[in-house]
Amino acid sequence: MHSADDQTGHLHILISRFSADGMLSHAEDNLLRSLAKVSRYHPPRRDFYVAETIPPPPRMIVTGWAAQYRQLANGQRQIISLRLPGDFILPLNRLRLPSSCAVAPLSELETVDAQPLADTLAGPAHPALAHAVRSMMHLDSVLLYDQVVRLGRQSACGRFAHLMLELHERLGRVGLAEEGSFAMSLTQDVLADVLGFSVVHVNRTIQQLRRDRLLDVRHGMVLLLQRERLQELAGWTPAAKLPGH
Amino acid sequence: MHSADDQTGHLHILISRFSADGMLSHAEDNLLRSLAKVSRYHPPRRDFYVAETIPPPPRMIVTGWAAQYRQLANGQRQIISLRLPGDFILPLNRLRLPSSCAVAPLSELETVDAQPLADTLAGPAHPALAHAVRSMMHLDSVLLYDQVVRLGRQSACGRFAHLMLELHERLGRVGLAEEGSFAMSLTQDVLADVLGFSVVHVNRTIQQLRRDRLLDVRHGMVLLLQRERLQELAGWTPAAKLPGH
DNA sequence: CGCGGTGTTGACAACAGTCAATTACTGTGG
DNA sequence: CCACAGTAATTGACTGTTGTCAACACCGCG
Numbered sequence: 001m002h003s004a005d006d007q008t009g010h011l012h013i014l015i016s017r018f019s020a021d022g023m024l025s026h027a028e029d030n031l032l033r034s035l036a037k038v039s040r041y042h043p044p045r046r047d048f049y050v051a052e053t054i055p056p057p058p059r060m061i062v063t064g065w066a067a068q069y070r071q072l073a074n075g076q077r078q079i080i081s082l083r084l085p086g087d088f089i090l091p092l093n094r095l096r097l098p099s100s101c102a103v104a105p106l107s108e109l110e111t112v113d114a115q116p117l118a119d120t121l122a123g124p125a126h127p128a129l130a131h132a133v134r135s136m137m138h139l140d141s142v143l144l145y146d147q148v149v150r151l152g153r154q155s156a157c158g159r160f161a162h163l164m165l166e167l168h169e170r171l172g173r174v175g176l177a178e179e180g181s182f183a184m185s186l187t188q189d190v191l192a193d194v195l196g197f198s199v200v201h202v203n204r205t206i207q208q209l210r211r212d213r214l215l216d217v218r219h220g221m222v223l224l225l226q227r228e229r230l231q232e233l234a235g236w237t238p239a240a241k242l243p244g245h
Numbered sequence: 246m247h248s249a250d251d252q253t254g255h256l257h258i259l260i261s262r263f264s265a266d267g268m269l270s271h272a273e274d275n276l277l278r279s280l281a282k283v284s285r286y287h288p289p290r291r292d293f294y295v296a297e298t299i300p301p302p303p304r305m306i307v308t309g310w311a312a313q314y315r316q317l318a319n320g321q322r323q324i325i326s327l328r329l330p331g332d333f334i335l336p337l338n339r340l341r342l343p344s345s346c347a348v349a350p351l352s353e354l355e356t357v358d359a360q361p362l363a364d365t366l367a368g369p370a371h372p373a374l375a376h377a378v379r380s381m382m383h384l385d386s387v388l389l390y391d392q393v394v395r396l397g398r399q400s401a402c403g404r405f406a407h408l409m410l411e412l413h414e415r416l417g418r419v420g421l422a423e424e425g426s427f428a429m430s431l432t433q434d435v436l437a438d439v440l441g442f443s444v445v446h447v448n449r450t451i452q453q454l455r456r457d458r459l460l461d462v463r464h465g466m467v468l469l470l471q472r473e474r475l476q477e478l479a480g481w482t483p484a485a486k487l488p489g490h
Numbered sequence: 491c492g493c494g495g496t497g498t499t500g501a502c503a504a505c506a507g508t509c510a511a512t513t514a515c516t517g518t519g520g
Numbered sequence: 521c522c523a524c525a526g527t528a529a530t531t532g533a534c535t536g537t538t539g540t541c542a543a544c545a546c547c548g549c550g
Binding site: 070072073074076077078080100101138141144146148149151152153195235 | 315317318319321322323325336345346383386387389390391392393394396397398440441480
């Protein structure tokens with residue numbers, strides 16, 4: 001689990017996420033490498049609403065998926081955001097404030113301590129890293145806006161397509177997606193809690209998209225069959241095309 | 246519009262928002278007072294999706310309501326978050342990143358320049374203000390989580406009730422709500438875009454809550470008639486009771 | 491008085507949740 | 521290799537919720 005291969009895999013995720021905006025100094029590069037050493041493992045859980053969640057200090061995922069979610073009194077649950085390799089989990093500010101949502105692994109999960117990255121925000125020592133961290137936090141809030149729009153204003157197929165396009169882009173950013181496909185091992189149960197559907201309706205939505213030959217989900221793989229039509233259906237705008245870029 | 250009364254009103258909002266967590270130093274108090282001077286005015290707009298929006302530099306509302314929203318290709322729109330007096334509008338980070346949503350006034354609006362407040366985050370000069378700003382940013386993201394949960398997992402009445410309880414609490418924090426009521430001058434059109442409903446369904450939902458004598462909306466006033474039952478219906482947790490506090 | 495914006499209502503169609511049963515997939519032990 | 525159990529995916533029938541369309545009521549204002 002902690003072989004040399006894994007270590008370089010971890011580094012790949014970290015580097016790809018942090019050097020996107022510009023060059024890192026030697027010191028910053030070293031900081032990233034030192035992080036990769038302290039990776040950790042979290043076992044998967046089904047019915048994660050009763051499972052133990054990931055403990056408080058901020059971490060970054062290097063392998064596996066997690067979910068930031070809220071548990072409702074009536075037993076339902078809503079996933080606020082899916083966390084993928086290269087994403088932070090738990091807020092980076094050092095405030096002891098109610099986060100008001102929990103984080104749980106959706107698969108085997110490996111994380112590294114992100115506190116050193118959070119600390120770059122405070123001082124001037126690592127400007128490029130600090131900038132990257134800030135821009136990742138910003139991207140996170142934009143993803144939340146997308147989630148609100150999906151839940152509030154999109155049709156079932158549009159919602160699903162939009163989520164798949166988002167995951168494809170996010171995974172692609174860290175080298176975990178092919179041209180028109182990516183690996184996704186979420187149960188329809190979990191997808192329902194992301195999209196605000198019932199399990200049955202998730203299934204029906206997938207059938208629909210399958211019939212229309214727009215995308216397919218099988219064997220833990222998502223195939224985006226007709227990118228153009230999917231984007232149109234979902235009202236999708238690639239992050240690179242957002243105003244301001 | 247810029248009388249002495251307005252100035253003290255502005256100060257009241259600012260002080261109530263920033264001194265909640267602790268005492269401000271003399272210098273910090275002065276910084277707030279200097280802000281109150283540069284207030285500004287934005288005219289209201291209906292059909293705000295085509296109206297001009299508030300320009301880039303970060304500001305804080307001292308009077309009136311605004312909406313942070315996304316305009317969809319098919320003409321629909323989704324309000325991500327309602328911005329009330331004491332709230333920031335536009336992100337505080339100095340990054341030139343795509344915000345991917347616009348902000349428009351929902352009423353007459355007065356704002357002050359929030360750049361000096363954003364700048365407290367960078368240096369150690371105003372620790373109490375910086376802490377207050379950070380905690381406000383954190384609160385904003387928690388409100389976004391609430392919005393996601395509302396849209397994803399709550400019934401029509403629950404959604405509406407939850408939003409009203411949230412607005413009551415947020416307005417109360419800056420002294421703009423009574424014991425069981427507050428002033429709200431949103432059209433059902435706007436409420437629909439917040440809640441992800443059609444206008445007609447917003448109306449039906451209000452009728453329902455009215456029939457059940459849980460709350461009433463009339464003459465620009467929201468009356469929370471039965472706090473307990475509303476909270477139960479909405480699965481509402483007051484911010485003070487969130488885990489971590 | 492007419493007008494535009496807003497709130498309200500009813501009829502209908504489309505969408506989505508629930509329940510219950512069936513099928514497919516996976517890993518385990520014999 | 522098969523049987524088995526447990527999980528996940530799928531389907532149909534039914535019900536309840538929500539959107540759409542269209543009409544009407546109400547109000548403030550010129």
